[in-house]
Amino acid sequence: MQLISCPWCGPREEVEFHYGGQAHVAYPDDPAALSDEDWARFVFFRDNPSGPFAERWSHAAGCRRWFNAIRDTRSHELLDVYRMDEAQPARTGTS
Amino acid sequence: MTANFRLPVGGRVNRDEALRFSLDGRPMLGYRGDTLASALLANGVHQVATSIKYGRPRGIMAAGVEDASALVQIEEPFPEPMMSATTVELYDGLIARGLPGQGRLADRPDPARYDAKHVHCDVVVVGAGPAGLVAALTSARSGARVVLVDDQNQAGGALLGSDEYFDDLGSPAAWVHEVLAELRATPGVLVLERTTAFGAYDDGFLLALQRRTDHLGAAAPKDVARQRIWRIRAKQTVIATGAHERPVVFADNDRPGIMLAGAARTYLHRYGVLPGRRIVVFTTNDSAYTAAIELAETGVDVPMLLDARAVPPEGLVAECAARGIEVRAGHAVTGTEGREHITDVHIAPLAGTGHPDTIMCDTLLVSGGWNPVVHLFSQLRGALRYAPELGAFVPGEELPDVQVVGSAAGALDLASCVRQGGEAGRAASEAAGFTRPAPVPLPTSDARVAEAAAMVLWQVPEGAEPTADTRFVDLQRDATVSDVLRATGAGLRSLEHIKRYTTIGTAHDQGKTSGMIAAGIVAEALGVKIAEQRPTTFRPPYTSVPFAALAGRDRGELHDPVRITAMHSWHVAQGALFEDVGQWKRPWYYPRPGEDMADAVLRECRAARESVALMDGSTLGKIDVQGQDSGEFLDMLYTNMMSNLKVGRIRYGVMCGVDGMVIDDGTVIRLAEDRFLVTTTTGNAAKILEWMEEWLQTEWPHLRVFLTSVTEHWATVPLVGPRSRDVLASLAPELDVSNEAFGFMSWRDTVLDVTGGVAARVCRISFSGELAYEINVNAWHGRALWEALMAAGEPYGITPYGTETMHVLRAEKGYPIIGQDTDGTVTPQDLGMSWAVSKKKPDFIGKRSFARSENNRPDRKQLVGLLPANPATVLPEGAQIIESAHLPEPPVRMLGHVTSSYASAALDRGFALAVVRSGRDRIGETLYVPVADDVVPVTVTDSVLFDKEGTRRDG
């Protein structure tokens, strides 16, 4: 069982967290202006990289805060965690 | 008559405490400190079981968890299947039976307790052999918090099966005692005996099973947990789990009396037991010479040692000669004789000179080398590397925060083991932030060290393949060399596939002695190098773990939290039957004497429609929404407009996902300009709060909104029926309950005449179509409110009703239950709720999806009512709906399915809700529902079947 570092609470057991999918997929400013295809892309399409991936997590059984994390999808290693109001840390290479 | 193979002195058993036990009805005696296996051997019993496929006698082949054949069923004090005789500590009154492969679970509940404990530490050391002890003590001296885990009842590891002597420090036992005493006296150090680390996971998480009272048998105190799961979280992990000896495969290698050479040393030194009186040794390496020499020194007849190597170690050969042991180099065992016990071994030269021979014996000791116990390392996804000098896999890479030391890393002499232990202990404590541990003096041993390289020999070569193969690779699975060759012959090459094809390594022992040999035989058969083969992955658990231990205290009532309302005790006292909704216990219906469920529900429904009835609605999810931007926030979450709701008013609302599908519904009441209270369905409360938080925190963090779950704060009672106004009026003297003053979809705060005045919020909402009030009070007063309502309603025959009646009443009105009448593919429009979808709002979650072509297909499934042709029919929920009166050949075109179905008192017939393709266009049509062998005709109707005009709402 992994430890996940909540930016607010520190390292906690992974069972305390809920997964929230890809991060930085903003709700469109004006959904009505989007074509059906572009809207469907927002609703249904997400990246699935092999390697570092920015995702959202919620510390559901703790502080109930959402935050972002960079996880290596090959090893599940959490390379970074950062608050919603923080910029995505720059990462070079694929660790 | 019982033979006595116990030496008059020696061993770590307590000869003052004799223990009675039996195997297969045969009573015997052993001592405190014995295992079942050592006590059996002391009584001259080798055969324990018969094999699963061929029924061949099987005995004790090892002295620990690696044993593959000595399986027993324990009958007393409590039935337990599949126990290895080599790991069961003997206790008085133990009754066991040999197992032909499969055990039997107890037919009665286990009275023992099991629990779990968490521990956090800097360094966890697995294994209290020489390497582990030095590692643990070195770390402990640095001030690190150390947990030392060992599966035996005493520390020492391999030293327990040895009579070596430590220079300067005395006997190994004295050294172990000293180390343990210091560890135990060091604050922050935890030593766990009888504790098997069975699973290693991410980030230093280790699971271990502690057997706390198993060794006490029936004398175990009832108030002490029998077994405990330790959940250990360590910054650093040191794996010092030792090595398991590996046999060599030859014909008839499974007879009782054939044993690993190291196991014989353990029985001799730890238990004071001789495995036999006339012992032949067969080895591929130097380690078994010590067994032969030590046994000869006790006076046992050791006529011969067969060394597969052409050139045996000179010094050891000389030691053997001095004790009358003939060493035959370049020889191997080619077969054995005997039925319940070995009587002879057949030997032959592997190459060169010599001739086949037959030697009489009662015990054959075998050593094919040593397999490092790399299980935990492999569980951590550490890559393994084949070490050709060992004929075994060793850790092949560095893992962060993990070290493998001693025999587990392939070291086979004490000096290397303790040196590695010390280095690992220092490195681990430094990595955990502790500096300069005081060094631990390392013991040096007088044990014989290996003189010559070992030979790697998986099996004794055989000329022609025998018809009935008795060259067993996996004794527990009765799998032979021929089975392996059949797998490779069938074209299998991967060890993972061959394991599954042959079942080798899948028994209780998980191939601890057979896995490596199978890999070797496969490589030979395929003509490939083992090093190029991927070993099978070790997965937890390392040894079997009882489900009872894993469950711990989480059984029965503690299995899952139960949520009850403030009125629960009243419902229980009234004989309500309960329905589980999530973790909530909700009254389902309240049967009166002689009533079945159908009777009770019809009666409850009639009361609600004809007079007055009440239910416990406290489980409804309630979320307090506060802050200046609450209206704007709710406008985005609900399909309809909430920001223009006036204080004092209530609105029904629907929530959709971004895909436009309904996820929840409920009421929204406006408490103040900047405060709302929203309700969710009972089962969805937590999910919806998380959904709201997600949008608030991730998309609109600029909104000044705060969300709080207040579900448990309130006791909620819907008071339903034409006489509900009279009942409320009698309890709410300050409230004008007239329709003009207190209209539908509004709320009022008042003080109820309940136990001296209870503040209440009354909402005029209805989930039944009847005049109804939802009364909310502080949960503390829930039961008082309920009893007051029952008393006030008595003149009208007030009737409590449960969830079943609630479902019938709402279904008669066509109100859907989200999650029952919807399944995540249903839009508000499909439900006929376009009226709840705002046209004015520029955006809300789901809005854009309503414009997708898929959401506008005319053949979408829509919510409709169904009336079976026969009014007595109640369709099964989930039944499919078709177009034809006869079930056609498959594939059958399905138009939809029944989502809710009940018998209605108000309609005096059965009715259903259903989602049907183009349902609203089909109103009036006859469709068909296959039910078992029948096809039931049904008429499609509007989803609202009762009081379509809504005349009953205002009373």
Ligand SMILES: [Zn+2]
């Ligand atoms: Zn947190």
